[in-house]
Amino acid sequence: MRDSFIKTLIDLAHKDKRIVLLTADLGYTVLESFRDVFPGRFFNVGVAEQNMVGVATGMAMQGLIPFVYSIGNFAAFRPFEFIRNGPAGHGLPVRIIGVGAGVDYGTAGKSHWTLEDVGVLRNLLGLHIVVPADLFQAQSALKKTWDLPGPVYYRIGKGDKSALIPEGSFDLGRINVLARGEDVLFVSMGSAVKEVVNAVELLRKDGISCGVAAVSSFNPFPNADLVRVMGKVRWVVTVEDHVVNTGLGGAVAQAMVCGLSKARLLSLGVTSADLPKSGSKKYLYEQMGLSSNKIASAVRQILNRERG
Amino acid sequence: MKDLAYQIRRIILEQSFRAGVGHIGSALSIADILASVYGDVLRARSPRDKERDVFILSKGHAALALYAALYCRGWLSKKNLGTYCGDGTCLGVHPEHGLPGIECSTGSLGQGLSMGVGMALALKMKRSKARVFIVISDAEYNEGSLWEAAMFAAHHQLSNICVIADNNGQQAFGYTRDVLNVAPVENIWKAFGWGVYSVDGHDRLAITRTIRKSLKVKNSPHVIIANTQLGYGVSYMQRQIKWHYWPMSDKEYGLALEDIKKVGLKKSHGIGRA
Numbered sequence: 222m223r224d225s226f227i228k229t230l231i232d233l234a235h236k237d238k239r240i241v242l243l244t245a246d247l248g249y250t251v252l253e254s255f256r257d258v259f260p261g262r263f264f265n266v267g268v269a270e271q272n273m274v275g276v277a278t279g280m281a282m283q284g285l286i287p288f289v290y291s292i293g294n295f296a297a298f299r300p301f302e303f304i305r306n307g308p309a310g311h312g313l314p315v316r317i318i319g320v321g322a323g324v325d326y327g328t329a330g331k332s333h334w335t336l337e338d339v340g341v342l343r344n345l346l347g348l349h350i351v352v353p354a355d356l357f358q359a360q361s362a363l364k365k366t367w368d369l370p371g372p373v374y375y376r377i378g379k380g381d382k383s384a385l386i387p388e389g390s391f392d393l394g395r396i397n398v399l400a401r402g403e404d405v406l407f408v409s410m411g412s413a414v415k416e417v418v419n420a421v422e423l424l425r426k427d428g429i430s431c432g433v434a435a436v437s438s439f440n441p442f443p444n445a446d447l448v449r450v451m452g453k454v455r456w457v458v459t460v461e462d463h464v465v466n467t468g469l470g471g472a473v474a475q476a477m478v479c480g481l482s483k484a485r486l487l488s489l490g491v492t493s494a495d496l497p498k499s500g501s502k503k504y505l506y507e508q509m510g511l512s513s514n515k516i517a518s519a520v521r522q523i524l525n526r527e528r529g
Numbered sequence: 530m531k532d533l534a535y536q537i538r539r540i541i542l543e544q545s546f547r548a549g550v551g552h553i554g555s556a557l558s559i560a561d562i563l564a565s566v567y568g569d570v571l572r573a574r575s576p577r578d579k580e581r582d583v584f585i586l587s588k589g590h591a592a593l594a595l596y597a598a599l600y601c602r603g604w605l606s607k608k609n610l611g612t613y614c615g616d617g618t619c620l621g622v623h624p625e626h627g628l629p630g631i632e633c634s635t636g637s638l639g640q641g642l643s644m645g646v647g648m649a650l651a652l653k654m655k656r657s658k659a660r661v662f663i664v665i666s667d668a669e670y671n672e673g674s675l676w677e678a679a680m681f682a683a684h685h686q687l688s689n690i691c692v693i694a695d696n697n698g699q700q701a702f703g704y705t706r707d708v709l710n711v712a713p714v715e716n717i718w719k720a721f722g723w724g725v726y727s728v729d730g731h732d733r734l735a736i737t738r739t740i741r742k743s744l745k746v747k748n749s750p751h752v753i754i755a756n757t758q759l760g761y762g763v764s765y766m767q768r769q770i771k772w773h774y775w776p777m778s779d780k781e782y783g784l785a786l787e788d789i790k791k792v793g794l795k796k797s798h799g800i801g802r803a
Binding site: 241261262264266267269271272274275276277278279280281282283284285287302303306307310311 | 626632633634637640642643644645646647648649650651652654655673674677678680681
């Protein structure tokens with residue numbers, strides 16, 4: 222996803238000279254392609270994320286469209302107040318690329334996991350948050366949002382090449398419906414969508430009919446779309462590689478209450494401060510209950526309990 | 530018009546007294562610096578002039594001095610100035626963008642330099658001749674982000690930046706040397722690759738001369754260490770930490786207005802605009 226995103230950025234940068242790229246010394250072997258084509262529009266600011274966002278804010282004030290790049294947690298947390306007071310506070314077109322969503326950097330350890338970025342950043346109501354589910358949606362999301370007047374945060378996965386969203390379509394504040402079902406509606410985002418799609422297959426074999434809605438933006442959050450697609454489904458199950466309360470689970474709960482949905486809600490994701498030990502993404506998804514098997518088990522459990 | 534630094538001081542006193550708010554000492558500290566910047570060196574036909582020089586008040590808590598300078602420059606109406614700290618005003622204790630002449634909102638220390646550096650870099654890319662002037666406080670040396678920006682500006686040889694450091698030696702809890710001692714700060718700026726100049730921060734002529742001299746050097750950003758006093762111009766406020774926050778009583782206001790007349794007559798005459 223990351224490489225495709227940068228490739229699309231290069232295409233856009235050919236068309237619009239206002240685009241510049243800043244990195245806090247990350248993106249080795251990824252960003253050189255941009256640097257080599259646009260050496261005068263590429264700046265490695267060093268390991269200094271606060272200054273990176275501050276500089277980008279100043280550049281945007283002078284009419285440029287700066288993209289800043291780092292691993293998600295470094296991009297979102299260290300410079301949070303710079304984002305708040307700068308691009309969010311001034312409504313400036315700074316774009317923050319946070320790579321390695323969730324536990325993409327699993328073996329790198331907790332310092333490199335990004336489990337709270339959406340929750341932290343969606344407090345900044347003027348900041349659009351884009352969470353693509355696959356590389357094609359990452360590309361189309363960038364094409365549709367790069368020239369928005371306000372700031373954007375892109376939550377970008379690292380290496381997965383799966384195609385999940387039909388034609389990779391993206392509309393800010395809308396959902397993508399990947400499947401329709403009677404019993405359960407899954408609502409998911411980012412790379413958890415792939416696990417959900419696989420879980421739906423497992424559940425289908427058990428005669429459980431599941432729908433899938435992929436959420437790819439916060440601020441605006443697709444409240445209306447979600448309530449509409451929930452229809453008369455009995456269960457809504459949110460799945461995310463993020464803290465549930467402040468992420469997708471929390472946002473969907475709010476949408477359900479405000480939309481008078483009668484469905485019940487199960488939220489899968491990070492629910493405890495007791496995080497698993499480091500390991501591969503596959504291992505960590507299993508540990509965190511986000512593998513397709515674990516998701517399917519959780520759904521069987523709630524339905525069985527309901528019947529029992 | 531009478532001496533610009535005097536006018537700025539008078540407005541600071543009038544407005545802070547009327548509004549019953551503090552930060553008077555911090556604003557008085559930079560009155561001569563702003564008289565130099567807005568009276569002598571800042572090139573801008575209007576706040577919307579596309580080729581304008583940029584001014585950022587990184588020490589946002591002294592915004593009243595900036596409002597006074599904008600008023601004297603003719604960019605802020607008397608009516609608007611009179612709304613300072615009122616309900617629904619654009620003129621709060623810290624400056625906010627949207628008011629013509631305020632390039633960016635500040636108030637969180639340690640952020641103004643980064644934004645200014647970004648603007649300077651963009652101006653350089655555009656081959657603009659505009660310069661970026663940034664007034665920082667010496668308390669901002671406590672903020673690590675300031676030094677991130679300082680390194681970046683020097684690395685990119687952003688000679689279109691001129692920082693004026695309001696070196697009044699005091700911050701909220703007392704003397705900067707007692708809070709977090711970084712003196713001699715000139716050496717630190719030099720080590721970071723900046724061109725460093727020291728000046729009497731209450732001598733407008735000297736400040737102006739030093740800024741102009743610094744901007745002729747083209748291989749580094751510039752910092753003018755302006756040695757100032759908190760509350761300068763009002764005898765009972767000078768170097769008194771209470772005037773970082775305190776508002777004035779009726780009696781204190783009367784004394785202050787008399788005091789600044791004496792300073793106003795002593796300083797800075799006869800400098801033309803750039």
